[in-house]
Amino acid sequence: MHNGGMTPRVTRRRALAAAAAAGFGLPAVAEAAPKPSRPRGRFQNLRVATYNVSLHRAEQGALLEDLATGEDPQIRAVAEVIQLNNPDVILLNEFDHDEDGAGIDLFRTKYLEVAQNGKSPVFYPYAFTAPVNTGVPSGHDLDQDGATDGPGDAWGFGEFPGQYGMVILSRHPILAQQARTFQNLRWADMPSNLLPTEFYGSEIAGELRLSSKSHWDVPVRVGSSTVHILASHPTPPSFDGPEKRNQRRNSDEIRLWADYLSPGERSRWIVDDAGEKGGLASREQFVVLGDLNADPFDGDSWPGAIDQLLNHPRVQDTAPRSEGAAEAAEQQGGANADHRGDPRCDTADFSDDPGPGNLRVDYVLPARTFQVVSSAVYWPREGQPGSELTGVDPFPTSDHRLVRVDLQVQS
Incomplete structure (x- = not known):
C-alpha cells in the first residue's frame, strides 16, 4: 500500500506463552491465522483500550535505546498499566515511530512479556504501525517564525519524522492488506473545512495535510466478526494565535471520522493513501480510538468538535469513569x-x-451495533493499588490515563 513512499508495518510474534510452550506457532501471514477457539454461546468479550503512553523522546532513536535496556522506569510502569488492564486490542498514542518496527518488538519482548512488579505478562502476536506526519518537513514556514526547518514547520508538529507516532497491538489477527491510512489526505479537500487560508496563503493552504499524525482504519478479525479500529491522534487545540489554526485542525481531524462513518455523499471526498475513495460501509462494525484532544464541555477545543462523534448516529458513548x-x-x-x-x-x-x-480527551467509541459490557478509566484513587502508576506531575507513566471498553462480539 502506498503511503508517502513507505508502507505500513504489521509484525507477528509467536503465540501466547502456553501455545509457544506447546510448540504451536503463528502463520507468517496474519490473515491466514486460525480463528481463536470459540467460547460457549454466540459471543465473546473483547476489551478495547486506548492509551497515550507519552513514550516520545527529544531525539530520534532515543526511545529505541530506552526500550533496549528493559529497565527504563517509565516504560516499565506503562507496561504494568497495560498488564493490569489486559486489553485484547490497544492503541498506543505518542510512541515514537521507527521504520522497521524494532521499537514495537522491544516493547513487547522486554516489557509487556515480562512480569512487572509481579503482574501477569501480556502477549500481543499482532501489531500495526505506519508513518505519521509529525516531524516530516513541509518546506514551508508554517508557523511564520521566519524559518522553514523547525518542528512547527513539519506537516505535523515534531522534532523528527515519527515523533509522537501510533501503534496498535492485538491478540486477534490484523487484516493488514485491508487497512487504510490517510496520512497524505489534504485539508483543503474537505468540503466546508475550517482551514484558515488567509493565515497560510492559498498556495500553502492547498498543500497542507489534514492529519497531524495520521488516521488509520485497521480491520481486526475477532471470531467470525471483523472490527474496524479507527485510530488517530488529532493536534491539541492550543499553541496557536488568533487565527486558531490548531483549534480548527483538531475539529476537522475529528470530523474526518464523522464523515467516514457517513456513507454516500458526505464521505465521498475522502481518499486514502492508496487512492481508494469513500468511507466505511454502514454494515461494518468499528471502534473509534485515540487521544482526540477535545473535551465535550471544557478546555480550548473548537465549539462542538468532539460532539461530531459523540452525537453521531452510528456511535455510542459509554462515558467511561x-x-x-x-x-x-x-x-x-x-x-x-x-x-x-x-x-x-x-x-x-x-x-x-x-x-x-x-x-476528557481520550476515547473508546464503539458502534451502536455492539453490546457494551463495561467501561472504565484507569485512574485509581490516592492510596489504592495502582495509584503509584498514575501519580502526579512528574508522572511515572503519562499525563493521560488508559481508557477501556468491554464489548460483546459475535464469535
Missing part, C-alpha cells in the same frame, strides 16, 4: 473548579493554573 479522576479534580482545584463536565470522565491530568485543568 473513574473515582480517581474526580478526586484529582477536587484536590488540584484551579481551572477544575470551573469545569462543567463530570470530573469522573476526565482522562488526562493537565496543568490547572495556568492551563485547562483535567479533561
Whole structure:
C-alpha cells in the first residue's frame, strides 16, 4: 500500500506463552491465522483500550535505546498499566515511530512479556504501525517564525519524522492488506473545512495535510466478526494565535471520522493513501480510538468538535469513569473548579493554573451495533493499588490515563 513512499508495518510474534510452550506457532501471514477457539454461546468479550503512553523522546532513536535496556522506569510502569488492564486490542498514542518496527518488538519482548512488579505478562502476536506526519518537513514556514526547518514547520508538529507516532497491538489477527491510512489526505479537500487560508496563503493552504499524525482504519478479525479500529491522534487545540489554526485542525481531524462513518455523499471526498475513495460501509462494525484532544464541555477545543462523534448516529458513548479522576479534580482545584463536565470522565491530568485543568480527551467509541459490557478509566484513587502508576506531575507513566471498553462480539 502506498503511503508517502513507505508502507505500513504489521509484525507477528509467536503465540501466547502456553501455545509457544506447546510448540504451536503463528502463520507468517496474519490473515491466514486460525480463528481463536470459540467460547460457549454466540459471543465473546473483547476489551478495547486506548492509551497515550507519552513514550516520545527529544531525539530520534532515543526511545529505541530506552526500550533496549528493559529497565527504563517509565516504560516499565506503562507496561504494568497495560498488564493490569489486559486489553485484547490497544492503541498506543505518542510512541515514537521507527521504520522497521524494532521499537514495537522491544516493547513487547522486554516489557509487556515480562512480569512487572509481579503482574501477569501480556502477549500481543499482532501489531500495526505506519508513518505519521509529525516531524516530516513541509518546506514551508508554517508557523511564520521566519524559518522553514523547525518542528512547527513539519506537516505535523515534531522534532523528527515519527515523533509522537501510533501503534496498535492485538491478540486477534490484523487484516493488514485491508487497512487504510490517510496520512497524505489534504485539508483543503474537505468540503466546508475550517482551514484558515488567509493565515497560510492559498498556495500553502492547498498543500497542507489534514492529519497531524495520521488516521488509520485497521480491520481486526475477532471470531467470525471483523472490527474496524479507527485510530488517530488529532493536534491539541492550543499553541496557536488568533487565527486558531490548531483549534480548527483538531475539529476537522475529528470530523474526518464523522464523515467516514457517513456513507454516500458526505464521505465521498475522502481518499486514502492508496487512492481508494469513500468511507466505511454502514454494515461494518468499528471502534473509534485515540487521544482526540477535545473535551465535550471544557478546555480550548473548537465549539462542538468532539460532539461530531459523540452525537453521531452510528456511535455510542459509554462515558467511561473513574473515582480517581474526580478526586484529582477536587484536590488540584484551579481551572477544575470551573469545569462543567463530570470530573469522573476526565482522562488526562493537565496543568490547572495556568492551563485547562483535567479533561476528557481520550476515547473508546464503539458502534451502536455492539453490546457494551463495561467501561472504565484507569485512574485509581490516592492510596489504592495502582495509584503509584498514575501519580502526579512528574508522572511515572503519562499525563493521560488508559481508557477501556468491554464489548460483546459475535464469535
